[in-house]
Amino acid sequence: PSEAELEAAKAAVRSAQAAYEAAKAQVAMQNKDLRLAEINLEKAKSALEQAQAAYDRVAHMPNVAMLPQSLQLQQATLDYEAAKLNYEKVLASLNDTALQSAYAQLAQAKAQLESLENTPSEEDIEISRAQVRQAEVALEQAKLNLERATLKAPFDGFVESINVEIGQTVNAGLPAVTLVNLSSLEVKADLVEVDVAKVKEGQEVRITFDALPDRTYRGVVKRIGRVGSVVQGVVLFPVMVSIENPDDDIRVGMTANLEIVVGKVENALLVPASAIRSVKGNQAVLVKRGESIKPVPVKVGLSNETMSEIAEGDIREGDEVVVGSPASTQRRENRRAFFGMPRLRRR
Template identity: 35%
Template sequence: MKTTYITLFTLALFVAACGSKKTTKKEVIRPVRYQQVHKSGGKSSRTFSGVARASTETRLSFKVSGTIQVLNVKVGQQVKAGQLIASVDAADYVLQYEDAKASLRNVEAQRQNAQSSYNRLRQLYENNNASLSDYEKAKTGYESAKATVNSIKKKIALAQSQINYTKIVAPRDGVVAEVLVETNENVSPGRPIVQLDSGKELEVKVDIPEVFIAKVKSGDTVQMRFSAQPQTLYKGIVHEVAFTASRGKTTYPVTVKILNPDQNMRPSMTCNVTFVFDYGIATPKMLVPAIAVRQDVQGKRYVFTVKDVKGESSKVVKQVVKVGDLTEEGIEIMQGLKESELVVTAGVSKLKDGQKVRLSR
């Protein structure tokens, strides 16, 4: 009995000790996306990244496979039309050419014999001194020999073309922008070897998000600042607007011609391109993405604003708002927000008032 009391007492102490320990849960800091509130309407500017490029870019490649023997250019080199760029080993194609020529000599002799036999039997047949079957046999043999000769001639022409294809020459004057292979490297037909930039004018390629592409029109004027010389403002005009998005992206390529280029510009330089969009609204409105606005059980509309930004950690506050019209740019906020406030735009459904978050663009 004494042993039983001791066991129960020990168990009670163990349970009490376990109960005294507090379980601490690690606070989850949820990542959210956000944007700064601004007024839109009338005319509004948007800036996108662009890259300068030559007005004509040509990627040169071989039409035959082989091992590169000659690589005659380097990046930045000026080349003239007709200048040799690169060549591959032509030995195999020369052998094919010589074999085809040797075959042609043999089949030419066979064709001549077949023609002589055909001419002789035709005369005999016309004089009733040869049978129809012998005449037709000679005729068939002659036509077959002619077809063989023509086939070999085509092989010779193909072999000659393949020999010619072992060399790449510059199609026009230009500058070597990129060399994509090395000497002694095996290449396949169609693989780019060198990029040649030509044309006196530079263009800028800009990727425009799908929500703005409908507002971009050919002939629109833009302003540009290049990263290499941010103090200089350049003017441009929209030259081409793509009808379909870039492969694997939700952006549309737009080509801008530079109206006041100078000698400081180079292909592949990056720049910021500013477009001015006219929304056709007389009075600017404060707009936020529609996904940022929620509705509680009482029917009140609200957003989460970002407060107490400290490094990676911030806090969100539930803010009741009064909404107006829903436009293609977002939903109008009539009351409850101030310009320049930060509003959560992604991850809203899982937030609570006062919750800590990590900001992510």
């Protein structure tokens, strides 16, 4: 190449290098702004969760609105909304201008490299190769920024509703799409305080639905609330039960009925629950011995609404016991005791 051509090529390289550095600096600043907005949003979210937890601990008090926890929750909510709006503003400022510029610079650098390789010097080749590498880095960074500006679903599921249209101006915080994940369903129930100590995480649950009366689903107790709430004078604790074998017939919002397995005894000796009575302050069963009825002290194990397990006592299979009328005891395999749960809706 002539001296003039070399000078022109060098000028083009300097121009491309300057444009690349400017684009890189702009992308770096956008990344910093976005990261700062993300950090502020995370801090505001953490503060809101702490304020919510503090409020929940005093929510049952009649004067909750006058307590500092209420004001702190309001302030934390406003701070979170402000941080969220700022994050969305920074995110919206990202565009593909830097991507287009980086691509143009990459094409120009490659064209210059191809031209110089016809009659190249080592210095020219290395400079052009460096420009190509720099342009490739800028292109990948621009692609990454563009990808971060794309709205993606956090899980696989079904689109329940689409709340925006192409070209529509939307307000910050408006849900664009409502998704439903039917592969991971849970039933929310409220458990009365007298039964909450009997229920543990991991216990088996039988689940039926009013709308699907001929089917029974398997469930597992996942979470038990630590804080109860008073409803019409009754203290209730929230319990979350996961459905282990859901199918397409289950719909969100259906009424579910739960039976939680709180105990299991094999080869249990059972009597009707109405046969257990108190004799001189101790549990006993009236048993027919020959022609007479005698009270036999017993220790009761697991029970449900109809049957009770005899854990200890001088009672044998086949003995007749007194309920409303004499009835025979039974021995059953794998007898389970259940506590009835009220009908509740999944929210």
